[in-house]
Amino acid sequence: MNRIDAAFARLQAEGRTALIPFITVGDPDIDTSVDIIRKLAEAGADMIELGVPYSDPLADGPVIQRASERALVHRITILDCMQVAEDARKAGADLPFILFTYYNPVLQLGLESFFSLIANKGISGLIIPDLPIEEDEEVRGLAEAANIHLIPLVAPTSHDRVVRIAAKARGFVYCVSSLGVTGVRSDFHAGIDEFLRSVRDAANVPIAVGFGISSREQVERMAKQADGVIVGSAIVRRIEESLPLLNDPATKEEGLNRIRDYVATLKV
Numbered sequence: 001m002n003r004i005d006a007a008f009a010r011l012q013a014e015g016r017t018a019l020i021p022f023i024t025v026g027d028p029d030i031d032t033s034v035d036i037i038r039k040l041a042e043a044g045a046d047m048i049e050l051g052v053p054y055s056d057p058l059a060d061g062p063v064i065q066r067a068s069e070r071a072l073v074h075r076i077t078i079l080d081c082m083q084v085a086e087d088a089r090k091a092g093a094d095l096p097f098i099l100f101t102y103y104n105p106v107l108q109l110g111l112e113s114f115f116s117l118i119a120n121k122g123i124s125g126l127i128i129p130d131l132p133i134e135e136d137e138e139v140r141g142l143a144e145a146a147n148i149h150l151i152p153l154v155a156p157t158s159h160d161r162v163v164r165i166a167a168k169a170r171g172f173v174y175c176v177s178s179l180g181v182t183g184v185r186s187d188f189h190a191g192i193d194e195f196l197r198s199v200r201d202a203a204n205v206p207i208a209v210g211f212g213i214s215s216r217e218q219v220e221r222m223a224k225q226a227d228g229v230i231v232g233s234a235i236v237r238r239i240e241e242s243l244p245l246l247n248d249p250a251t252k253e254e255g256l257n258r259i260r261d262y263v264a265t266l267k268v
């Protein structure tokens with residue numbers, strides 16, 4: 001069984017909601033990413049989105065754009081992200097990992113090379129936000145052969161595409177809560193409740209909501225209609241705010257614990 005499926009089955013039995021943090025790998029550096037993942041696991045994360053930094057993150061707001069820039073200073077590659085996942089698991093963060101990458105880095109490697117690189121490395125899921133369902137046939141086949149769930153995104157503007165996207169979904173359906181780019185928000189798309197109901201009706205796998213979530217109240221609200229929540233920018237912003245602590249060995253643990261303590265408030 002894929003570890004994402006096992007995690008959702010456990011959470012459903014416990015009546016709990018999956019907490020799925022996103023971080024940019026290599027922000028501020030590879031070793032600290034491993035430490036942060038360990039702290040996210042301590043905070044109660046159920047699976048983690050490992051973002052491959054990219055030079056042109058068109059769907060990202062300023063917080064994640066800056067994180068990508070910081071990580072790209074170290075020229076982080078997909079191979080580095082595999083190493084981070086392996087090191088984090090060895091360090092005790094034994095969670096399902098979802099690799100998050102834009103399509104271009106995958107194309108630059110070539111699909112066969114990309115999947116040979118990530119297969120059997122503890123990656124359970126894959127999100128490629130700019131790969132539309134109309135073009136994902138080959139990627140889907142290679143992912144399934146590697147027992148890696150290709151997790152699709154649906155947005156409030158997906159309308160009649162929701163049924164087609166949800167029907168092919170593996171792992172979970174990623175429901176984007178708002179239009180526009182990633183980033184903390186105080187409110188979500190006006191029709192979000194109806195949108196989530198339409199995805200729930202069309203999906204045979206769990207559904208998770210992302211974009212803009214930063215508070216326990218928002219998580220509790222989304223937990224009423226979804227099986228999981230994804231939180232990225234709010235966590236990445238705390239990493240950014242903690243950089244002075246993280247970059248000094250004398251205060252690194254304090255910086256890591258600040259991130260852990262914030263994320264722990266989001267576990268419901």
Ligand SMILES: O=P(O)(O)OC[C@@H](O)[C@@H](O)c1c[nH]c2ccccc12
Pocket residue numbers: 022049051059060064129181182183184210211212213230231232233234
């Ligand atoms: O950052 P937010 O608003 O919490 O949203 C999650 C998001 O960071 C993560 O899932 C993600 C990072 N980059 C993306 C690009 C497209 C879709 C999703 C993403």
